[in-house]
Amino acid sequence: MANTTGAVVFNPEELGKNFIKWRKELLTVPVDTLKATFNGCFSVHTGIRHKEKVGILMGDMQIGPYDPKYRDTRDLGIAERELEVFLGNAVKGFDPNTAIQTIWNEYVAKGAQGAGIPFVKYVGAYLMGKVGENLAMHVWDGKRNGAGHDTVDLCDGIETIIDKEIKAGTIATSEKNLVKIDALTAENAEEVLKDFYWSADRKLRNMNLDLHLTDTEYRAYCDAYQMNHGALPYNNEYDKVYLEGSRGKCRLVVDNYNADNFLKLTPSGNFIFGTNIAGEETKLLIEKSLDSHFMYDYIAVMFAGYQVGRIEKEYILIGKTEAGINAAKGAGTQQGEGA
Secondary structure, three states: OEOOOOOEOOOHHHHHHHHHOOHHHHHOHHHHHHHHHHOOOEEEEOOOOOEEEEEEEEOOOOOOOOOOOOOOOOOOEEEEEEEEOEEEEEEEEEOHHHHHHHHHHHHHHOOOOOOOOOHHHHHHHHHHHHHHHHHHHOOOOOOOOOOOOOHHHOOOOHHHHHHHHHHHOOOOOOOOOEEEOOOOOOOOHHHHHHHHHHOOOHHHHOOOEEEEEOHHHHHHHHHHHHHHHOOOOOOOOOOOOEOOOOOOOEEEEEOOOOOOOEEEEEEOOOEEEEEEOOOOOOEEEEEEOOOOOOOEEEEEEEEEEEEEOOOOOOOOEEEEOHHHHHHHHOOOOOOOOOO
């Protein structure tokens, strides 16, 4: 720990021991980061090791004209999809004295006392925050590559999963969960987004929905709306929270890491993040480096994976350009997939 004169007193043997009491709290940081980034759009499944079936009860029951002999024999069923999580790890080498001195100087510059600052927690929270940021950054474009070493290689992201469904024909124009759209511009964005929304199945439109789009597409929509309706008496704000005409049912969800011209319309929670922060494989450790007398290693081991809960037209609609659809149909197996 540091004292008030600026000197740093570091006891290496105590570093790992002090870290243990913060471990459980720090393990939740990536999950909390993901939740905060996507504002409730994802449902989080914890306690997942390798694979879990996710599904929902399907069936119908209708009251019709009285008939004492009629019996509905249509079975109830469960629409199942498989949420697979992959074990990943990271080892980050750092010099504790340098890190602690930097943190202490930062606190002193703010007028705070150095004594009593939980340096180990501070460093751990920073690094686990970076883990969460990278999971959020690649929530869409991740592609499983067992030979890789970065977050993008850990598991398939949502857009990768959707493209595989397009290739398999389970998301298709014939299934009415895929529509062809024009590339969005400031001139056509309002028309494209409204046409996309109104092409959705009426059961889907009856729900409160998230329309996922990029920041450039969102700006194009706002620009187009201003150009088309600048004189409307109620058009007194540039930013739009909901798609015009959706009766407040279609929330515009903006994320810089979405692919352009890859619209996703679905209820909150249909996109799933799976992890396990309590299993025996999950670890957070600080240990002496095997390569240096002065360095320590911050070691993180955890599971992560994504899935789309339901892909039927009543639960999701995807919008892509013709070129985007053709590219998805022709997408090949990725290197290292399934490893």
